Amino acid sequence: MKNIFSFLFIILLVIPFSKIDAQSKGTEIKSTIQASKTIFELEKLPYSMDALEPFISKTTLEFHYGKHHQSYLNNLNKLIVGTEFENSNLEEIVLKSKGAIFNNAAQVWNHTFYWNGLSPKSTLKPQGQLLEAIEKEFGSFETFKEKFTNASLSLFGSGWAWLVKDKEGKLEIVQTSNAENPILQGKTPILVCDVWEHAYYIDQKNKRAAYVEAFWNLVDWKKAEENFRR
Amino acid sequence: MSKFTLPVFPYAQDALEPHISKTTIEFHYGKHHQTYVDNLNKLIVGTEFENSNLEEIVMKSSGGIFNNAAQVWNHTFYWNCLSPKSPLKPEGKLLEAIEKEFGSFDQFKEKFTNAAVTLFGSGWAWLVKTPEGKLEIIQTSNAENPIRQEKTPLLVCDVWEHAYYIDKQNRRPAYLESFWNLVDWKKVEDRY
Numbered sequence: 001m002k003n004i005f006s007f008l009f010i011i012l013l014v015i016p017f018s019k020i021d022a023q024s025k026g027t028e029i030k031s032t033i034q035a036s037k038t039i040f041e042l043e044k045l046p047y048s049m050d051a052l053e054p055f056i057s058k059t060t061l062e063f064h065y066g067k068h069h070q071s072y073l074n075n076l077n078k079l080i081v082g083t084e085f086e087n088s089n090l091e092e093i094v095l096k097s098k099g100a101i102f103n104n105a106a107q108v109w110n111h112t113f114y115w116n117g118l119s120p121k122s123t124l125k126p127q128g129q130l131l132e133a134i135e136k137e138f139g140s141f142e143t144f145k146e147k148f149t150n151a152s153l154s155l156f157g158s159g160w161a162w163l164v165k166d167k168e169g170k171l172e173i174v175q176t177s178n179a180e181n182p183i184l185q186g187k188t189p190i191l192v193c194d195v196w197e198h199a200y201y202i203d204q205k206n207k208r209a210a211y212v213e214a215f216w217n218l219v220d221w222k223k224a225e226e227n228f229r230r
Numbered sequence: 231m232s233k234f235t236l237p238v239f240p241y242a243q244d245a246l247e248p249h250i251s252k253t254t255i256e257f258h259y260g261k262h263h264q265t266y267v268d269n270l271n272k273l274i275v276g277t278e279f280e281n282s283n284l285e286e287i288v289m290k291s292s293g294g295i296f297n298n299a300a301q302v303w304n305h306t307f308y309w310n311c312l313s314p315k316s317p318l319k320p321e322g323k324l325l326e327a328i329e330k331e332f333g334s335f336d337q338f339k340e341k342f343t344n345a346a347v348t349l350f351g352s353g354w355a356w357l358v359k360t361p362e363g364k365l366e367i368i369q370t371s372n373a374e375n376p377i378r379q380e381k382t383p384l385l386v387c388d389v390w391e392h393a394y395y396i397d398k399q400n401r402r403p404a405y406l407e408s409f410w411n412l413v414d415w416k417k418v419e420d421r422y
């Protein structure tokens with residue numbers, strides 16, 4: 001008891017003299033505490049849950065966004081506690097982590113990118129520089145669609161089909177398994193299609209082809225163009 | 231020239247209810263399993279595997295042929311691990327071996343469940359016997375099969391999302407709970 005009182009007494013004595021110092025230190029400490037408690041939150045969808053109907057149902061979104069995406073996020077928040085990634089942003093974690101932390105971080109990244117690449121008001125076709133680049137690389141927009149569809153359908157197991165830009169600005173279609181993400185190979189994602197079975201099972205069951213067909217009605221080409229200009 | 235056919239389903243399509251629904255079987259057996267069979271038949275035409283049996287193809291092929299052949303093998307094995315009349319627990323030598331390796335049947339169940347639930351992506355959780363006769367729980371991704379590591383499969387649980395999405399959606403642990411009500415321990419004992 002006596003010790004506590006003398007401790008408090010010293011504090012009271014010291015505070016007035018070191019007010020400025022204490023304040024600046026206080027800010028520092030506070031920001032450190034905030035940073036060490038990095039908590040990732042589910043990013044809001046850029047449209048309502050039923051906005052993608054009839055192509056992707058509200059029920060699918062309730063599970064895919066509300067359950068799967070949310071679980072990856074919850075897992076990530078739990079897994080990074082006490083690790084070197086406690087203060088990292090999502091991209092750093094995706095680039096540097098392995099195992100379960102990588103799986104959950106990359107799935108959070110991939111899903112956010114997927115949702116942001118869809119729109120209930122799809123223009124159905126790109127324009128300008130992206131369209132030119134697609135025509136240059138694949139011959140025509142139709143040929144590109146065919147190749148991307150084929151990549152989505154032939155990916156065996158769970159994963160993603162991507163349109164990416166390499167460092168030289170060249171377009172490429174790539175498939176990744178499970179949570180894998182093209183930024184790990186220094187590539188810039190432009191468009192992605194989630195081909196985990198959970199992405200289409202409620203609406204299409206085993207018919208992945210029907211899902212990819214529906215997907216083409218929802219691509220936000222304005223976003224893809226933005227990603228391409230990056 | 232071999233032509234593979236979908237094996238006859240070992241019980242009625244609604245026999246696994248309420249644990250696995252008839253609708254799930256209609257898709258899982260009727261569509262997924264059937265598609266792997268159809269793909270395999272198409273893919274082997276004109277290849278060295280035209281006259282091979284299924285196990286040979288699983289052991290020696292790669293790429294699309296392997297994926298489809300192994301998925302045919304795995305699904306047939308999976309259906310033959312299930313029964314509407316599960317005794318819920320093994321007996322005799324298998325039970326002894328499980329208790330020796332995992333401490334108790336409950337601990338085995340817990341470890342197998344954990345393997346099934348934590349497998350990331352699509353794949354399978356297996357109880358296998360090693361060439362030395364030791365029991366082991368392993369996870370395989372996508373179509374991978376333990377016979378390629380010279381291990382003898384005793385029991386398998388399909389944890390591709392298509393195995394449980396109609397009945398349980400994202401809740402893989404709920405599917406595992408159902409799975410334990412259906413394991414045909416008599417067949418697992420025979421394999422051991």
Ligand SMILES: [Fe+2]
Pocket residue numbers: 064068111194196198199
């Ligand atoms: Fe997904």
Ligand SMILES: [Fe+2]
Pocket residue numbers: 258262305388390392393
């Ligand atoms: Fe399956």
